[in-house]
Amino acid sequence: MLETLAGVERVNPTGEIVSVSGRRVVLTNLDKPMWIKEGITKGDMIQYYASIAPEMLKYSRDRPLMLNRFPHGVDGGKSFVQKDWPHHPSWVKTVNVEAHGQVKKIVRHVVCNDEATLVWLADMACVEINHFLSSGPDYEKHDLLLIDLDPHAPAGFEEAVEIGLTVHSALDHMNLRHLLKTSGHDGLHFLVPIVPKYDIEVIRRFVYLLGVLIEGLLPKIATTSRKENQRVGKVYIDYYQNGLFRTIAAPYSLRPTPGAPASFPLKPETLKKKRIDPTQFNIRTVPDLVRKGRVIEFDFGDRQRLEPAFKELGVKPESSTSVE
Template identity: 45%
Template sequence: MGQGRQYIRSQLLKRQLHLTNLDKVFWPEGLTKFDLIKYYVDMAPFLLPYLRDRPLVLKRYPDGITGEAFYQKECPAYAPDWVTTLPVYHADSSKTINYVVCNNEETLIWLANQGCIEVHAWLSRAGRLEYPDIAVMDLDPSAGATFKDVLDIALLVHQALKEFNLNGYPKTSGATGLHIFIPLEPRWTFHQVTAAMGYLARLVAGVYPRKATTERSIPKRKDRVYLDYLQNVRGRSMAFPYSLRPLPGAPVSTPLTWEEVKRGMFSPKDFNIHTARERLQAYGDLYRGFLAQPNDLEPLLKLAGV
């Protein structure tokens, strides 16, 4: 592992960063904490532009995916002084939380060293925190639904978005579902964005009620795909593109083309810590135009009555 340590040190020229327990197994297949950190070192140029200025919600797995995990919103008091934080007031709890903001490689690697396998971020950024620049439709299959069902519903969402002149970008969730990210001008509140996505979700569920639902009660969803528009509520966070997931095989939340979704010739497990770099080399970052092409929600908001 000495070579591995030297590899990571060679990437960290700006900050002193003490890495610990690099030999610890984090996935049952034998992948270690070093593999986790090395992955984020390699993926930092692709991941960081999407994370810039966003509050992060930490989910830590100090003993890997088979150990206990816990969520952490408040930046730990022992964090290095160069870790940027953003104070955010939450009216429901009357508390201010100092969230970690990850704008550089060193912070990303520090987070991985804390056992943060996943990268969960807000849909808004500092400076316009109350106005998301991303809306999301989270397609979550119930126990009896298939991944093909997820892809079919994703294509219906895509068609509905096109009807409103909106561009959506699909990616695997890294588990069994699919996320569709919709870039926005940061002009609308979380309430407005949630209402717009709720209207879209109900529209799709109405077209294909046998396979799609907006039912929040898990037993009532039956064998359908849940269109979870409530992920747009203020304070929620999502796994961002190229985030690892704490599941066997170390899957990665991976951007897709709509043509890939249409063909359906893949499994979410195909995209993982071993294949992510090769895919980027072959296809580039499929989200690369994402941030430069914000959508206008006004037509959808009018129909939603907001």
């Protein structure tokens, strides 16, 4: 049975139909185990997403979603990524995006702009909520630039933090505002709001060149190599994630791994503290941190131009040099 949800009024005694911000949401199988070892149920997950909704919606608003669903729980062995939603409540907003592949087709993506939609997604066993790096109307023009720090064993979060401090300093030097968050695993994500006018290749090139700079400063632990065998024991600065219709775990999204960790926004100065454990940000701790005001005030809408930053790197954004 669910506890009282923030902004949710119970409609009937069973707790299976609730009113969320004026929308009637049907909840099912609230006792279904989602993380068996941790004793976390689907009801707990719905409670989590309802409690952090005001913060999460600041970042996911207007962005098409890619949802990682676990109908049988994260230990159930079967999951699937759902992007096309032909059936949904009438009040759930969707957008049509033309997918480019071997065959062009229109994909209907859910957009989460309200708490009711987030609660409905949680009831649909959407553990992991990933959003586009664009918010339209042209989804091929990103308004977020991503710097993804991805450790490869035996490198881990400690090495990602060391590189993250350098990334933060570099972005500050270039006067590029950025949101820092844990990946929900052992990596870090930097999200830079940008004017939605650049080709994907230009965005990738910027992240690649920044990565090469950092690789030169920290060659023992940083790499931009696309070859797996050259990433062993290093943190891969993944510029390739800035790809057409690629997604990133939304701030506050849970991840389908032991302990039910969350991708949690951090102040950069937090990285200077010793022994940060990314697993400390999880389904049980994050709602309390939000209630206590441990949140980041950051506006994705304040978008920036990349030309001055390219100038700092000594190159022009329109260079024809390809990044592979």
